[in-house]
Every structure is written in C-alpha cells, then in structure tokens.
Amino acid sequence: MTDLATSEAPAGAALAETDDGTARLHRAILIGIAAALVVAPFVAYPVFVMKVLCFALFALAFNLLLGYGGLLSFGHAAYFGMASYVCAYTAKNWGLTPELAILLGTAVAAGLGTVFGALAIRRQGIYFAMITLALAQMVFFFSLQTPRFTGGEDGIQAVPRGKLLGLLDLTDDRALYWLVAAIFMAGLLAIYRIIHSPFGQICKAIRDNEPRAISLGYRANQYKLMVFVLSAALAGLAGATKAIVFQLASLTDVYWTMSGEVVLMTLVGGLGTVFGPIVGAIVMVTMQNYLATLGAWVTVIQGVIFVACVLLFREGIVGVIAKAIKKPL
Amino acid sequence: MAEDIILSTAGLTKEFAGFRAVSGVDLKVRRGSIHALIGPNGAGKTTCFNLLTKFLAPTRGTIVYNGRDITREKPAEIARLGLVRSFQISAVFPQLSVKTNVRIALQRKRGDSFDFWRSERRLKSLDAEAEALVEAVGLTPFRELSAGELSYGRKRALEIATTLALDPEMLLLDEPMAGMGREDIDRIETLIRKVSAQRTILMVEHNLSVVASLCDRITVLARGQVLAEGDYAGVSKDPRVVEAYIGSGGGHGHH
Ligand SMILES: Nc1ncnc2c1ncn2[C@@H]1O[C@H](COP(=O)(O)OP(=O)(O)O)[C@@H](O)[C@H]1O
Ligand SMILES: [Mg+2]
Numbered sequence A: 001m002t003d004l005a006t007s008e009a010p011a012g013a014a015l016a017e018t019d020d021g022t023a024r025l026h027r028a029i030l031i032g033i034a035a036a037l038v039v040a041p042f043v044a045y046p047v048f049v050m051k052v053l054c055f056a057l058f059a060l061a062f063n064l065l066l067g068y069g070g071l072l073s074f075g076h077a078a079y080f081g082m083a084s085y086v087c088a089y090t091a092k093n094w095g096l097t098p099e100l101a102i103l104l105g106t107a108v109a110a111g112l113g114t115v116f117g118a119l120a121i122r123r124q125g126i127y128f129a130m131i132t133l134a135l136a137q138m139v140f141f142f143s144l145q146t147p148r149f150t151g152g153e154d155g156i157q158a159v160p161r162g163k164l165l166g167l168l169d170l171t172d173d174r175a176l177y178w179l180v181a182a183i184f185m186a187g188l189l190a191i192y193r194i195i196h197s198p199f200g201q202i203c204k205a206i207r208d209n210e211p212r213a214i215s216l217g218y219r220a221n222q223y224k225l226m227v228f229v230l231s232a233a234l235a236g237l238a239g240a241t242k243a244i245v246f247q248l249a250s251l252t253d254v255y256w257t258m259s260g261e262v263v264l265m266t267l268v269g270g271l272g273t274v275f276g277p278i279v280g281a282i283v284m285v286t287m288q289n290y291l292a293t294l295g296a297w298v299t300v301i302q303g304v305i306f307v308a309c310v311l312l313f314r315e316g317i318v319g320v321i322a323k324a325i326k327k328p329l
Numbered sequence B: 001m002a003e004d005i006i007l008s009t010a011g012l013t014k015e016f017a018g019f020r021a022v023s024g025v026d027l028k029v030r031r032g033s034i035h036a037l038i039g040p041n042g043a044g045k046t047t048c049f050n051l052l053t054k055f056l057a058p059t060r061g062t063i064v065y066n067g068r069d070i071t072r073e074k075p076a077e078i079a080r081l082g083l084v085r086s087f088q089i090s091a092v093f094p095q096l097s098v099k100t101n102v103r104i105a106l107q108r109k110r111g112d113s114f115d116f117w118r119s120e121r122r123l124k125s126l127d128a129e130a131e132a133l134v135e136a137v138g139l140t141p142f143r144e145l146s147a148g149e150l151s152y153g154r155k156r157a158l159e160i161a162t163t164l165a166l167d168p169e170m171l172l173l174d175e176p177m178a179g180m181g182r183e184d185i186d187r188i189e190t191l192i193r194k195v196s197a198q199r200t201i202l203m204v205e206h207n208l209s210v211v212a213s214l215c216d217r218i219t220v221l222a223r224g225q226v227l228a229e230g231d232y233a234g235v236s237k238d239p240r241v242v243e244a245y246i247g248s249g250g251g252h253g254h255h
Helices: A013-043 A046-069 A077-093 A098-120 A125-145 A173-195 A198-208 A210-215 A220-246 A256-269 A276-290 A297-312 A316-325 B045-052 B075-080 B098-110 B120-136 B152-165 B182-198 B208-214 B232-237 B239-248
Strands: B005-016 B019-025 B028-030 B034-038 B060-065 B083-085 B170-174 B200-204 B217-222 B225-230
Touching (some): A013 A173, A046 A198, A046 A256, A046 A276, A077 A098, A077 A220, A077 A256, A098 A125, A098 A173, A098 A220, A125 A256, A173 A220, A198 A220, A210 A220, A210 B075, B005 B045, B005 B200, B028 B200, B045 B083, B045 B170, B045 B200, B075 B083, B098 B152, B120 B152, B152 B170, B182 B208, B217 B232, B225 B232
Parallel strands (some): B034 B217, B083 B170
Antiparallel strands (some): B005 B019, B005 B028, B217 B225
16 A cells, blocks of 8 residues: 555556646637637627627526536526616716726626625525525516616617727627627636636535535635626626627516526536537527517427427537537536 | 543533434543444434534534534534544545545645636646545546546545545544445555554444454444443443344444
8 A cells, every 4th residue: 555645646647638638628619619709700690699699608607606516596687687787877877988887787796696695505405596586586676666777667778889998989790799709708718717726626526515525624605605706797797798789788687587598508508518508508599589480489499499408418418419528528 | 640632522412303312422532542433323423423523513512622612613614623524425526536536625735725717737736645645545546537436435435535635633434434345444444544643533433343453442322322431342341332232233243
C-alpha cells in the first residue's frame, strides 16, 4: 500500500488525456457556436435569431441552477420578466442607453434573486420549487397591479432601441444583432466558466449529495444562494435583452407559462449538459415560429413533443449525443 | 489518572415522536484512541453519530468537543472543527469521478470555494494528493469512473478516502467495512490503523474480529442505552452484552 503521507502518485497519462480531450472538444464547440453566430444573420432573419439567442441564454441560466445546482425553480419568469420591465421602463422613460438599461435590468434580477433565493433555499425539493413559484406569482400580480410601471395588460410598448454607448444606432436589426450575439456569447462563456470553476465543483457535489457536502464542512446554503443569484442575474440579462430586441416588455414575460417554457427547453435540449439548453431553445422557438399559424395547437404540439422527448430520450437531445460519444457535452 | 478526553457527552437523549432512540448516553472518548461503538441493529448507534455531528438535534444532553460545547453548532461547523464523519449508507457524489470525489474534500484546504470566475485548472495542484488517497484505498483502477457506478464496498472505500482527505482530528466511521470482501476489510483495517496514529477514531463496526484487533475501548449500546464499556476482553465476557446480542439476534462476527 502507498504511504499516505509521502506518496506522490504520478498523474495518469490516460486520465490527463480524458480531461484535456473533453476541454478541447468543448473549446471546439464554443468556437463553432461563435462562427455560427457570425454566419446566422446572413442565412436567417436576424430578429428570429435574436429571439432564439435570448431564450437560449434564459435556458442556459435555468440549467445552471437545475442541472448544476440541483435546484428546481418554477419561477424563473420572475427574473426574466422583471429585468425586461426594468430595462424597457428605463430605456423608454429615463432615456437610458441600451447597455445601461440592460445592465440595470440584470442588476434588479440579481437583487430579486438574492431575496427570493434566500427565502426558497430554506426548503428542499418540491417545497423549494413551490416557494419559487409562489414568489414568481407575487411578481406577476405586482406587475398586473402597477400599470404605471408595467403598462398593465398593454405592457411597455415602443421601447426605443437607442444608441449603444450613445453612439451606435441600433434601430437596424443587423446592428442590434451584433450586440445581442455578443451578450449571448458572453453569457455562455460566463456560465461555462462557472460550471468549470472551483465553485462549480462544490455546486455539483451539493447537487449530488448535500448531507455529504455539509459533513465535509461546506456551508451548502451559501453555495445554493450564490448559484441561485447567478442564475437569476443571467435570466435577467436574457429578459432585458429581449425587451430591447422586441421593443416590448409584457405580462407574458412574468407569467408562469414563461417559467414552464424554460423548463421545457432545458429538458428537451438536455438537462445538466452545457450546450443542451441552446439546442432546446432552437427547437422550441423554431416550432413556435413555424407553427404559429396553427394558433392554440402550438401548445398542444409542444406538449406532445415534450412528452415524446421525455419518453424517448430522458437525457434530452444533447444528452443522448453525449452518451453516444461518451463525452460530457 | 488524568484522562485527555477529546469528545464527551452527558445525558445525550434523542426522542422520535416519544420513542427514545438514544437515552441518557454518557460517552467519553480519549484523545488518540480507537473507540468502538457496538450493539445490535436499532441500538441507536447511527442516531448517536447524527447527534454528535449535529445532523440531528438532541432532545436533551450536551456534547463537548475539545473543551467546547458543540451542542448547538451546525453540521458544517462541526466538520470545520475537525470532527468529520462517514455515513452508514454510503455517501459519495455519484455523478463525479472517484478522483473528483476526493478532490472535493481536498478543496476545503482553500477555505470556501466561492470563486466562480476562476478556472477549475487551479485544482490540478490537488490531483496528486487525491490520487494518493485513491491509491491508499485501492481504487486507482476506478479513479475516472463515476462514483455512482462503483460497487457498494468500493463506495465505502471511496468514502473513507474522502473523509481522510480532510485530515480530521477526529473521525466518526459508521460501519466502514460493511459490504466489503475479506481483502478490502484487511486493507481498510490497515489504513485505519495507520491513520489513527495522529487522530482519534470513533467507529461503529459489526465485525467483532476487526473491533477486537483494532479498538482500544468499546462502548456497547442497546436500546439507546450504554450497556457496558471497557476493553474487548472485559466487554465480551459481560453476560448482559452476550444476552443483548443473542437476544436480539443482531450480533455478527465470531461471537
Ligand atoms: N429519523 C428517525 N425517525 C424515527 N425513528 C428513527 C429515526 N432514525 C432512527 N430511528 C429509530 O431509532 C432506532 C435507532 O436507530 P439507529 O440509530 O439507526 O440504530 P443503529 O445504527 O444502532 O442500527 C431505531 O429503532 C430506528 O428505527
Ligand atoms: Mg446504524
């Protein structure tokens, strides 16, 4: 047996290769995504791509919390929607430049996430989920009751896209696209880093076995609150960006169905995979767009696809691929 | 003779809806000893561990560790004081690799790991130590496997490696060798003896030959109460102990 105190086991060659191999694959995928972002506005409608990017970022933020923190929030619309309102309101009524309005919306989402997260993490499992839902419903009713801020049923319309840093006019879809693509990429890289940070390691440990992590001396609640706030802030970033893209913030953004949609996107794409939520968002937004003529049937078709996904491949689209190539994606 | 007591309890009691799982236990664990807690199934051994590590709040009684009353501390703080436990139901991080499981514990050396903006490459400096611990419990061939895929006995071995990674002053091991084969039992027994040099160990163990050869002192628990205490020779001759074991059919090993 090796002496515990003195042995310096050499790092296994095979092992180092696996780690680096995965990292290399991920880097290649990230570069591929960046390249796709450059090409996308020339092959698809920029507004459509921007919509996909906003929802993909939203789903990535949600997946950070559920897939890596093990915390199921049924109320993520609150952060997405509230950031959307704050961004729209300040851009329209205070005349903030878009980047400031987006940042302010994100900050408010982070603040809301801090308060709601602190309340919710006191409970576990389904109780946690119910508290997040209840708090999000409070935000919805608040939005409904304060039309002077939210515009009530009408929402905040005709939000000016403004000039980036007060210089660059974003009225043109193509111009705005580059800002949205940059925000998305920054969000994706941030989430990738969080997942692969020393902090991310402890989050995964708590997700896997909270009592064990606590017995090793980790104050689990502090980690859970932190990942909750990060997730809420990134969901807010997505919601605020969406308000600038569509020049609209409305009750739909804070309604519980929005919380449901992000769960769906994440599960269809692959819960707990880095890239799954992006695929899930592409699938769901594309479906909504091309099936829009079918009216209420869209919801039914979405439901059917969701059930089919869950029954056929529980790991989601990217989860199935990851299993096939035996590499985490 | 003045004894150096690292952990002691006074009147420790835990009731579950009126049922007394642990009843007035006065336990004294000497610094540097290997102390066994034995008794038939349902005697309250695991509940005791849960009380000592604050995973359960005692109904009555006090716990003193290193001269400090820890009766009201939180479980994570107990670990930070150097009192670290393993679990009876093997507790690993199933989706993380064997090596990463151990590294999670080693990360505690950095203090809190709230740095979400840094790369996990920083943790590579802990890899050599993690691999040495994995080696020490005989899991090197499995180090890249997800911990969830290990057999029961190997999960126990991994849990011991993870617990040792914290370099705790005192270890609480709940049936560390349950589900292990002869060879693994020998390995873990040797390991426990080796790491016991600079620490105190309190362990629950059903394998009485292991208890006999490893432990300095034995406390026998039955129906939540201390039935007998002493060294192996004394305790194993105690008629009440023999009766408790035979009477409940809970005994294991060569009794
Ligand atoms: N959380 C609990 N709620 C109710 N009863 C419990 C709980 N935990 C343990 N018990 C009961 O307490 C007694 C002691 O259990 P335990 O400490 O696990 O025994 P041991 O580890 O000695 O086998 C058992 O009768 C068990 O059913
Ligand atoms: Mg037990």
